[in-house]
Amino acid sequence: QKEVEQNSGPLSVPEGAIASLNCTYSDRGSQSFFWYRQYSGKSPELIMFIYSNGDKEDGRFTAQLNKASQYVSLLIRDSQPSDSATYLCAGNPSKIQGAQKLVFGQGTRLTINP
Amino acid sequence: GAVVSQHPSRVICKSGTSVKIECRSLDFQATTMFWYRQFPKQSLMLMATSNEGSKATYEQGVEKDKFLINHASLTLSTLTVTSAHPEDSSFYICSAQAPANYGYTFGSGTRLTVV
Numbered sequence: 001q002k003e004v005e006q007n008s009g010p011l012s013v014p015e016g017a018i019a020s021l022n023c024t025y026s027d028r029g030s031q032s033f034f035w036y037r038q039y040s041g042k043s044p045e046l047i048m049f050i051y052s053n054g055d056k057e058d059g060r061f062t063a064q065l066n067k068a069s070q071y072v073s074l075l076i077r078d079s080q081p082s083d084s085a086t087y088l089c090a091g092n093p094s095k096i097q098g099a100q101k102l103v104f105g106q107g108t109r110l111t112i113n114p
Numbered sequence: 115g116a117v118v119s120q121h122p123s124r125v126i127c128k129s130g131t132s133v134k135i136e137c138r139s140l141d142f143q144a145t146t147m148f149w150y151r152q153f154p155k156q157s158l159m160l161m162a163t164s165n166e167g168s169k170a171t172y173e174q175g176v177e178k179d180k181f182l183i184n185h186a187s188l189t190l191s192t193l194t195v196t197s198a199h200p201e202d203s204s205f206y207i208c209s210a211q212a213p214a215n216y217g218y219t220f221g222s223g224t225r226l227t228v229v
Contacts, residue, residue: 034217042223046217101160102148102209106157107157
């Protein structure tokens with residue numbers, strides 16, 4: 001079982017709708033989770049991170065963490081065509097010399113249709 | 115804040131030559147940096163963890179003699195791909211854990227093509 005798993009998609013959502021992206025993880029010791037957006041040919045950019053159970057909102061984005069179910073999600077409200085990208089979920093299952101490495105899921109390709 | 119600069123952005127080299135990629139934290143100190151590789155339509159695969167002043171920690175299956183990592187200062191880590199071959203062609207990205215609330219910041223990546 002992979003440490004972090006995502007549905008690779010593609011996920012297609014009409015403009016203005018809510019896009020829901022999901023991620024599961026296998027290591028219960030994971031403490032923090034990150035959502036990144038990656039446009040084709042570019043490096044990932046951080047959308048938000050979450051480490052507490054529940055919801056965390058930032059603008060049109062809401063991250064949800066359920067540690068009991070080992071489940072993380074990202075909701076994008078009022079989806080825009082510019083949101084079309086690959087979304088990467090990452091967790092930090094281990095700690096090395098004070099810094100925690102990230103393990104990424106395979107990414108979900110999201111397309112917002114005008 | 116929390117900017118990571120990576121150079122070069124794109125490089126083409128001949129088989130058998132070596133290529134050096136630089137990763138700098140511009141406005142913070144990074145005792146640890148991470149090097150990833152990404153093949154087309156695949157996710158990021160961690161290659162190694164670069165530690166300032168000590169040896170890098172490589173992930174299983176990554177050849178340490180082929181991918182040389184040097185982290186000589188708190189703001190600079192370098193990855194050298196030695197004796198490059200076409201199968202080393204990939205997108206290489208560095209990352210550092212920025213100060214609180216910035217998460218992990220990525221460099222802009224280096225597209226390496228070995229011909």
